[in-house]
Amino acid sequence: MTQTLSKPVETKTQYTVTWEKLPDDFKLPDAPVENIDQPLLAAALREALDWAGFILASMLIASNFGLGAKVNDKTVVKAPDWVYVPSVLPAEPGEVRRSYTRNAEGEVPAVVMEFLSDNDEAEYSIKPTYPYGKWRFYEQILQVPVYAIFEPKSGRLEVYRLISGKYELQEPDADDRYSIESMGLFLGVWEGEKSQRRGYWLRWWDENGNLLLWGAERVEQEQQRAEIQQQRADRLAAYLRSQGIDPDGV
Template structure:
């Protein structure tokens, strides 16, 4: 099945087709150029899972090819992290790569984590191979594009406008960015996870409650269990004191 559409941009009209990637197509195998990228990506997915927001038809990707055919040429870009709300094919069909429209929704949001190595996160180059900015904005038409600098904690979130262009998204009064289609806030948090201390991207719900990671949830449950055990111990001690007082008064308490 091939789904094709013309796209008019600042350049001459492009013909974009959403075709199944050939089985013998060699996907890019570039090494991750940001040592923080796997940890940052895993943390974003972890909290969505813990909150029960990853339904069976949703999936996240990290350093994973998102494909389109532009003017007859296959284009593959691998965002550092992305979220797709719904796929329409079995997961076995997207083990190698993902083609929007053909296999499910366009990603709701894509993210790139900046490193010391210059990349094309801001590249609006329209000619083959297109820059990431142009690819996300014009070809895929992703609603939200986040660019994050892990070292400084700087976050830029862009939202696609009616004119087809990205515009810097406005921060809410709480210092977070509202993602309407996910009904979540995205923001920067500073702390430690898995021996990495620094800045992280995290989710908050509509009531501004932080979505916890698995380790945080486990710690919270352990603390709750400790508190309940302490309350039970305190109640037992009070009962022992009361029985002792009754006996001192010559009254045998009922067991």
């Protein structure tokens, strides 16, 4: 689960970074989603948080969403498969947020995730020159505290934490999960079926080890509870009748 892909030798590069909100007429990258799994995985992560009442209006949780910065006078935008920002400034009335720039629009993104595709290893790229590799951009420029890389086919999850300015691979706990302190939750891998897709998924657990359920799971859970309560009521009614007591008159 923790074996990493090989990365090129890193070089030292100086960056001058300014945090300016992208202008409204800035043309964002319009690359298509690489496969059908990526939006399903991202949506499932958000759905569980939504049903658990975790999401606040002050947060930014998005998928395939542009994070921008001006580096050495050039605007750079990367769109992680999933991003969580604990607190952002309110959007202007009627404004639809198209991208996000830390400091200029709120806090540093706390978590970014990438889901590995078959195309390349861009998620591990530390390319030090424009337009910069994803790893380099998240680590050295945005300085995101937690970077998770998930391979849907194998179920391999790697979680890196920013320590002294460098990403270090974290070890999972005894339950094979990773603590995400900024969210008060644990992230791990679950195997099963959702949205007509069977395979590995990323799931959330709370601090007590309880799985954050998706909507359909919550409905099923409530149905099971209702059935158990009905069975208990039926058993009680049968017992009362056996004692010569009319349960409807109790």
